[in-house]
Amino acid sequence: MSAELAIACRGLRRRFGALVAVDGLELEVVRGECFALLGPNGAGKTTTVEMIEGLSAPDEGAIEVLGQRWGEGAASDRRLRARIGAQLQETQLDERLTVAETLRLFASFFPSGRSVDGLIALVELESKRAARVGHLSGGQRQRLALACALAGDPSVLCLDEPTTGLDPQARRRVWDVIQGFRAEGGTVLLTTHYMGEAEVLADRVGIMDRGRIIALGTPAELIERVGAEQLVVFSVDGPLDGERVAALPGILRYREGAGGSHHVALGRDPEALAVLMKELARQDRSLRQLTTHEPTLEDVFVELTGRALRED
């Protein structure tokens, strides 16, 4: 394995009874990069990350983290664990301990690392130093979980949905901490089902569905695949002849979506939207609703799977 790779997974497979959670997954994370696994719930993201963290073993395939494999003896595993910082999905910490007590405990497990005060400053929890974990807000808990993951000054940080359930401001503060870790040369593997999070944080994104990575690249490359400048979603007051719409000049793709919505991908031609409006008038339909946006990773996922990333 190349010395530049922080994480390498080859042909990873994991079953839970009849369910194949991870199905022949290939993954490489280069040292110093931030890699995001993006996918809906149940895509196999958490299972993948937990195998990389050494929390569970794959049924098939090989994992190397920082050039080392799991299961080569307890001492070897402990050495590797000391170099990985992990934040589990919905990390649970003892509610009866304070912020400082929790970090002190975690810091004691690692041969080297930041001081408790340094960790508290890093995640900006100075004012909550003596507060019990049970009394923290969701965002404060996530930042404490992040500080626990950073306690051993790791080379690789594995974050499983680090901002799920947080408000935008709390999410931004978590991002700041992750970007601070990146700036010091750390490698990050994170899972998320927020496309915005992947676009902000990740150098490369792997879009995951049903246990496999179905698309891989930088956010810009992936968005490029949609091949459109603008995506238009509209609805009209009656049936529409879709074949005519699809055949219009400047319109790359057309499909009918759920609830009578119509989805159109427009190319570079600035006249394309006007052409579409003319066609609606010609078919004697008036608009009820129309939105346009630039393509995002969400659209990449929809293009690839025909399903939405988040169904909630």
Next chain:
Amino acid sequence: MKTDRPERAEARPRHPLVELTRARLIEFIREPSAIFWVFVFPVLLTIGLGIAFRDEAGEVHRLALVGEGAASVASTLSTDPRFAATEASAQAAHDALRAGRIDLALSASPPGAGSPGWSLHYRYDPSNPRGRAARRAVDDTLQRALGRTDVASTDDVAIAEPGSRYIDFLVPGLLGVNLMGTGLWGIGYAIVQSRRKRLMRRFAVTPMRRSHFLLSYIIARFVFMVFEVVALLVFAGWAFDVTTHGSLGALAAVVVVGTASFAGLSVLVASRTSNAETASGLMNLVMLPMWVASGVFFSYERFPEALHPVVQALPLTALIDALRAVMNQGQGLGAVVAQLGVMALWGGLSFAVALKIFRWQ
């Protein structure tokens, strides 16, 4: 850069085992219900049982008198403080006897046409020692009052000295049962909770040694055991004059081995499940037979002889027998080697099996 700056020395974590144990102690202190069960409950239990069983030697016989001779018998017995006799109707006496308010009902008929002497008709439950004792004491007193002379002179020496009263028997039993209960709950339940709340998974992705994690529960348990034992023994000494006749060193050794034994058992009970109900069911399954069989409240000698080896092989029996030998009989560790061995075997084997089958998530 690796030199310790003095102002940070306080915040610098120590050995993981120290920090884990410290966390356990803090968690426990911040859990008020745990404090109650470990410290307050055993003292309350001792108070309750101590009052219920106080002065059994000088107890008062409670009886109801019925029939024509009731008034005459009542006046005979009224001079003796050992008797609390009341006159009642036959029905009331019958009800009081059934409800346990009296030990004995006596129907007395003075000499009359049918019989030349007094006729005394006793009614009591022969399986109840209080009934039998009342029957003997009342009959003796009345026979003597009616002129019976004893042929031998008798002399009673009451053994009410510390070390041989019921409360002296009871306190080691309570101490043992308490060490079992707090050991199983304090360690077993805490481990199951930590697994259920998925705290254990978080530790599993750090380089923490798994043995440190389990050991921290056991060490924390030993710390609280000291307070628990001292609280119970000081209270029993102050309130009931219960003292330890053997050496305190021997007592400490027995308590430590007993605590270790139940620590091993509790880790075994908690080794797989993440379900609190399953865990409490398992713990009751372990504890209930010993509550009944191990001679906490009465001597297990009352069980058929064939069962004695089984009963003696239980860890609680071994602990209580050893405690009674040291506290009541003043014996040294040499006399309780067998019991120490039984406890060590239970603890050691359970812990070894637990480590093999322990589930971290």
